[in-house]
Amino acid sequence: MKDLFALNRQSGLSLVELMIALVLGLILSAGVITIFISAKQDYQLQDAVSQIQENARFSLEFLARDIRMAGYSGCSNDMPTANSIENAPANVGDYDSGINGYDGDNGTLPSTFTNALAGTDAVVIHTANVASDLQVQNHNPNAAQIDVTTDHSFKPGAIMMIVDANCSNRGIFVMSGPTNNNDNADNVVHNTGQTFSYGSVTGVTNCTKALKGEFDCDNMAGASNTAYSDGSSVFGITSVGYYIRDPALDATISSPTLYRVDFSSDYIVGAADSMQPLVEGVSDMDVLYCVKNGAEVQYKTADAVEAAGEWSQVVAVRLEVEAESITQVDGAPLTRTFVRTIQLRNRG
Numbered sequence: 001m002k003d004l005f006a007l008n009r010q011s012g013l014s015l016v017e018l019m020i021a022l023v024l025g026l027i028l029s030a031g032v033i034t035i036f037i038s039a040k041q042d043y044q045l046q047d048a049v050s051q052i053q054e055n056a057r058f059s060l061e062f063l064a065r066d067i068r069m070a071g072y073s074g075c076s077n078d079m080p081t082a083n084s085i086e087n088a089p090a091n092v093g094d095y096d097s098g099i100n101g102y103d104g105d106n107g108t109l110p111s112t113f114t115n116a117l118a119g120t121d122a123v124v125i126h127t128a129n130v131a132s133d134l135q136v137q138n139h140n141p142n143a144a145q146i147d148v149t150t151d152h153s154f155k156p157g158a159i160m161m162i163v164d165a166n167c168s169n170r171g172i173f174v175m176s177g178p179t180n181n182n183d184n185a186d187n188v189v190h191n192t193g194q195t196f197s198y199g200s201v202t203g204v205t206n207c208t209k210a211l212k213g214e215f216d217c218d219n220m221a222g223a224s225n226t227a228y229s230d231g232s233s234v235f236g237i238t239s240v241g242y243y244i245r246d247p248a249l250d251a252t253i254s255s256p257t258l259y260r261v262d263f264s265s266d267y268i269v270g271a272a273d274s275m276q277p278l279v280e281g282v283s284d285m286d287v288l289y290c291v292k293n294g295a296e297v298q299y300k301t302a303d304a305v306e307a308a309g310e311w312s313q314v315v316a317v318r319l320e321v322e323a324e325s326i327t328q329v330d331g332a333p334l335t336r337t338f339v340r341t342i343q344l345r346n347r348g
Contacts, residue, residue, distance in 0.1 A: 048325035048334040055281040056323040056338040059258045062278055063123070063242055066340045067317050071098025071346040072127045074233055075167035076213030080214035082171040082223065084190070086207040089198060095126040095161060095172050095237050096216075097311035098344065101287050101302030111200075112263070113241065114275065115249035117256055121287040121302065122243035123317070124263065128161055128204070132236040134188070136162070139227040144176070144191040144209040144236060153183035157196035157204075158236060159264070160188065162211060165231035172237070174204060188234055236306040240261040244285055245277070255326060256335075258282040283335060284322035289314045290341075 027153035030106050081096040089112075094100060101121040109116040116122065134148040139162075146162065154160065158175040174196060195205045207217035213224035241261040247253045258279040288299040291308075292315045299318060305311055318341045324333040 026028075044327055044329055045334075048327045048329050049336075051281060051325040051327060052323045052334060055279050055325075055337070056321055059279040059282050059321055059323070060259065060319060060338060060340045061320055062258070063321075064340065066125045066127070066240055066242075067099070067123070067342045068345050069127045070125045070314075070344050071095075071312075071344070072130075073161060073163050073164055073170050073235070074128060074130075074133075075170070076346070079167055079224070080169050080212075082169065082211050082213050083216040084171065084173045084206045084208050084211060084223075085202070086205050086217040087203045088159070088174075089201045089333075094311075095159075095239075098126055098346070099289075099314055099317070099321075100124045100126075100311055101289060101305065103302040105218070105286075105301075105323045108305055109243060113243040113261065115245050117244040117246040117283075120244045120285050122241055122285075123287050123302075124239060124241040126237060126239045128163075128235040129264075130235070130236045134234040136165075136228055136232040136234060137230055139229075140224045141209060141211065141227050144189055146187065146188045146190070146228070148186060148234060151184040151186055153180065154185070154188065154236060155180055156194065159239075160190075160234060161237055162228055162232055162234045165233070166231050169212045169228075171228075173211060174206050175208065205310065244282055244283075253277065253280065255280050255324065256283040258285070281324050281326055281333075282321060283324045284320075286320040288318040288320075290316035290318065292347075314344065316341055316343045 040128050084338060104118065104122065109122050113122050127164050134150060134152055136146055137149050138147040154175055156177055156179065160175050161170055161172050163170045173190040175188055176191045176194045178185050178187065190206055190209065190211060192206045192209060195203050195251055208220060208223055210223040210225045212226040213222040215222040241263060243259055245253060245257050245259050247255055257277050260276045260278050262274045280326045288301060289305050290297060291305060291310045291313050293313060305314065320337060320339050322335055322337045324335045
């Protein structure tokens with residue numbers, strides 16, 4: 001009897017039991033793998049969404065900060081502007097417009113926007129550089145010389161602006177002297193006769209010594225050769241542009257990138273040090289401009305505003321930015337569109 005029981009004891013696994021164990025193990029492994037893949041996909045999705053939100057937030061904040069200040073001169077925008085600059089490209093000499101734009105949907109952007117992504121818009125903002133404020137202690141319009149209370153480092157060719165202390169007038173001009181090699185000049189000259197170059201644009205000059213009145217070089221009927229009062233301010237002008245650069249045309253970037261271009265006279269237009277990459281993963285930008293004519297308010301494209309000559313009447317800008325993730329989800333970047341409207345503080 002003892003030997004019979006010994007023969008019935010299990011000494012291993014049957015094939016059926018082994019197969020069942022393998023199937024159960026595979027089911028458990030598949031479950032673990034599925035959970036892992038799902039968690040990874042969720043992480044990639046959340047990472048992509050956070051990248052999109054971060055890219056959009058930063059790009060809109062950069063744009064809004066400069067757009068708000070378009071046309072700033074320390075006074076209300078409602079005063080006569082004397083623009084004595086002749087042949088200056090809009091990117092550096094069109095301060096009285098405050099803001100300019102380019103519609104990428106209807107053609108290519110100007111060459112100053114290097115390697116621009118086709119079909120995307122660009123915007124240029126002009127504002128007074130508050131940090132460069134010089135106070136006038138004497139202005140001799142006949143000699144075209146402005147004496148200031150502190151030394152400065154501006155050089156001939158700088159695009160500058162003078163604003164009367166009583167906010168009655170402002171003038172835009174090209175600094176023609178002095179040479180200021182030692183960065184310690186105590187005056188600014190706005191004489192005629194000298195020409196300057198900005199990148200490929202040549203022959204930029206002052207068409208008149210006059211810096212008061214309401215005029216430009218195409219119509220000088222309103223020019224007045226009158227002195228600015230003591231205590232007036234002289235500023236350097238900052239002109240910056242925003243556009244999207246195409247990675248297919250630029251090997252230094254891996255995704256569409258929002259660029260900021262400094263068109264100020266301290267830079268050579270298009271030079272490397274004037275181009276600043278800001279935010280990667282910005283794949284499209286559409287800009288509409290709110291134009292106010294009396295009681296009528298209308299949003300227009302850049303081409304429409306340009307055709308009507310209404311840049312000085314733009315009071316707000318509507319930005320539509322498409323951001324894409326660097327992390328790919330299902331083999332492609334995730335994209336979302338964000339919209340923001342910015343009022344120009346100096347246009348009321």
